Amino acid sequence: MSVDAELADELVAAVSTWVDRDVISQSRALEQADEFPQSMFEQMCDFGLFGATIPPEYGGLGLDAITYARVVEELSRGWMSLAGILNSHKLAVAMITRFGTPEQRSRFLPRMLDGSFRASFSLSEPDAGSDTRNIRCRAELDGGEWVINGTKMWVTNGMRSSLVMLLARTPDDRITCFAVEKAPGERSGGLTISRKIEKLGYKGLETVEMSYADHRVPHANLLGGDKGMGEGLRYALSALELGRVNIAARAVGVAQAALDAALAYSQERETFGKPIFAHQAVQFMLAEMATKLHAARLMTYDAARRYDAGERIDLEAGMAKLFASEAAYEIATDAMRIHGGYGYTTEHSVERYYRDTPLMIIGEGTNEIQKLVIARRLLERMRERG
Ligand SMILES: Cc1cc2nc3c(=O)[nH]c(=O)nc-3n(C[C@H](O)[C@H](O)[C@H](O)COP(=O)(O)OP(=O)(O)OC[C@H]3O[C@@H](n4cnc5c(N)ncnc54)[C@H](O)[C@@H]3O)c2cc1C
16 A cells, blocks of 8 residues: 655654653553553544554545554653553454455445444454464354354453454355454443452553353444455455554564663663773673664664555564564663663653563464564475475
8 A cells, every 4th residue: 555655754743743742751650550542542533643554545544554653652761551442343354454344344334433332352262362263252143143152361452443354264164254343331232341460570551351142233333344254364364464463563673762761871871980882792782782772773674664655564674574574572671680680660751661572472363473484485485396
């Protein structure tokens, strides 16, 4: 998808300025209170971020993946949870845009522009995370409606969302995706938020367990219409390619924040009569952190550019997610070490970076699963080359 480069640069710059001015100073208190950042969310709506990747014919900006990655990076430099508020919505937009019927695209996408009708993504279950084929949530047709029963786990934005992209097993034992409309809140029809999951980091936005008891969904909400029967996992995994670029971009943003904090602190803190930056051991850590960050950013942008060019990117997105998330975890740890004992307190944001970065290693397919995907794709490419 081509996008006006000037408009894209302006949007990234506006988000970046806002992050420097408002987000960095306010995020620590909100994070520690585990409070939803309502005013930041409203500012994200004002920037048009929820509709940013929606095609112009439905009223969106039709933003490309590279601009989206840069926006996510900037948000995460301020507070990674802000990117989380956006991400499940973007996955839903990608699924509906790519695989929805024309009627579903015109019914949902215009409502998804301004942040008032947001989406969550629900693949995982208590016994099905990496092992997606083990999904047990069931959907059975009764008249013109699907009746959903089961428990879904780890639904980020599940409480506040109005739409859930739900993966469920149909009687033919295949996995199908349903666009489940719901009222924001704890209960809607037979759908209940059965638990709010307390997390190590990624605070301020909810991740919940969702239970379905005879919850009814119109047949018209089966993603892709009749052609979508049994295609749910393919649709979800395809959207997750973009999701992995998002995770890599988040990792780059948090890593940048950690490096910035460590570099600044290394000038302020003195030991043995000089700033700790003057100690070669600290310089070496900073040099390695910056090098890993640079490589992670290049890999992320490369995967995004390939996505925009219409290439298959499971290999590059997997590599970018793997490398950037591991790099961010190491950079956050080193930033904490450079802060010494102060890095272990809640007075500095580096402890948050340390708590937030493991999510990028686990979320949207663990890094062990990424390695399996990468290795399989390497073999396929070798065979394709003959
Ligand atoms: C904060 C948070 C938010 C989330 N949000 C969402 C969301 O919005 N929607 C959603 O659908 N899901 C969400 N998830 C779920 C997430 O995608 C899963 O946690 C993740 O895919 C891993 O699944 P699991 O937790 O069941 O771990 P498991 O699959 O049980 O894995 C446990 C360990 O075994 C390893 N492992 C498993 N299988 C293999 C294998 N074949 N080879 C090698 N190693 C293997 C894993 O790498 C991992 O180290 C979220 C998770 C978290 C923590």
